Amino acid sequence: xxxxxxAPRGIRNNNPLxxxxxxxxxxxxxxxxxxxxxxxxxxAYGIRAAFVLLRRYIKHYHRTTxxxxxxxxxxxxENNVTAYCNTIYKLTGFSADTQxxxxxDAQMIILVDAMIVHECGxxxxxxxxxxxxxxx
Numbered sequence: 134x135x136x137x138x139x140a141p142r143g144i145r146n147n148n149p150l151x152x153x154x155x156x157x158x159x160x161x162x163x164x165x166x167x168x169x170x171x172x173x174x175x176x177a178y179g180i181r182a183a184f185v186l187l188r189r190y191i192k193h194y195h196r197t198t199x200x201x202x203x204x205x206x207x208x209x210x211e212n213n214v215t216a217y218c219n220t221i222y223k224l225t226g227f228s229a230d231t232q233x234x235x236x237x238d239a240q241m242i243i244l245v246d247a248m249i250v251h252e253c254g255x256x257x258x259x260x261x262x263x264x265x266x267x268x269x
Contacts, residue, residue, distance in 0.1 A: 141252075141253040141254055141255065142167070142170065142253075143170070143179075143249075143252050143253040144253055144255070144257070146167055146170055146171065146172040146173065146179070147172065147173040147174065147175055147176045147178065147179040148170055148171050148172060148173055148179040148182070149176065149179060149180065149183075149249040149252060149253050149257050150179070150180070150182075150183040150206075150245070150248055150249060150252055151170055151252050151253075152170065152171045152179070152182055152183060152186065153169060153170055153171070154167075154168075154169060154170060154171055156171075156182075158171060158173070158178070158182045158185075159178060159181065159182075159268075160173045160174050160175065160177075160178025160179070160181065160182070161173060161174070161178075162174055175261075176257055176258065176261040176265075177261045177264040177265045177268060178265070178268070179265070180245065180257075180261055180262055180264070180265025180266070181264075181265040181266075181268040181269050183245060183248075183265065184241065184245065184265055184266050184268075184269035185269050186206075187202065187235065187241065187244075187245070188235045188269060190202050190205060190206070191233050191234075191235045192235055196233075197232050197233050197234075198229060198230060198231065198232065198233065199218055199221050199222070199227060199229060199231065199233070199244075200214070200218055200229055202233065203217050203218050203221070206248075216251075217251050220247060220250065220251040221244065221247045221248065221251065224243075224246070224247035224250060225243050225244060225247050227240075227244070238263075238266055241266055242259070242262050242263060242266060245262055245265075245266075246259070246262055249262075
């Protein structure tokens with residue numbers, strides 16, 4: 134069982150991709166306590182929100198490579214974009230030129246798993262990632 138007090142913020146918030154407050158999301162908690170990041174009622178809802186954003190990045194904004202997604206997801210003003218991309222390459226086997234296709238569920242699941250590891254330093258349930266993808 135996760136120790137909610139010592140777990141990374143993204144895990145405590147059921148928001149393992151650390152989505153900042155700014156949208157109204159399905160599955161948000163009613164009385165949030167984090168002033169900066171979204172909080173969700175379950176991990177699957179937090180991951181669902183991440184997949185909704187990824188779909189928008191890929192399909193609407195045509196950010197179809199890892200660097201294009203990460204520079205928007207985790208801007209250099211707050212993150213080491215190169216380190217973030219390198220984590221994804223290492224954990225997924227993808228390259229900077231890999232074309233991201235939102236409809237490729239296997240590709241999206243491995244991508245989000247790697248992003249969660251970079252954001253939180255640990256994996257979450259693969260089942261929660263799969264449910265989040267299906268819910269998106």
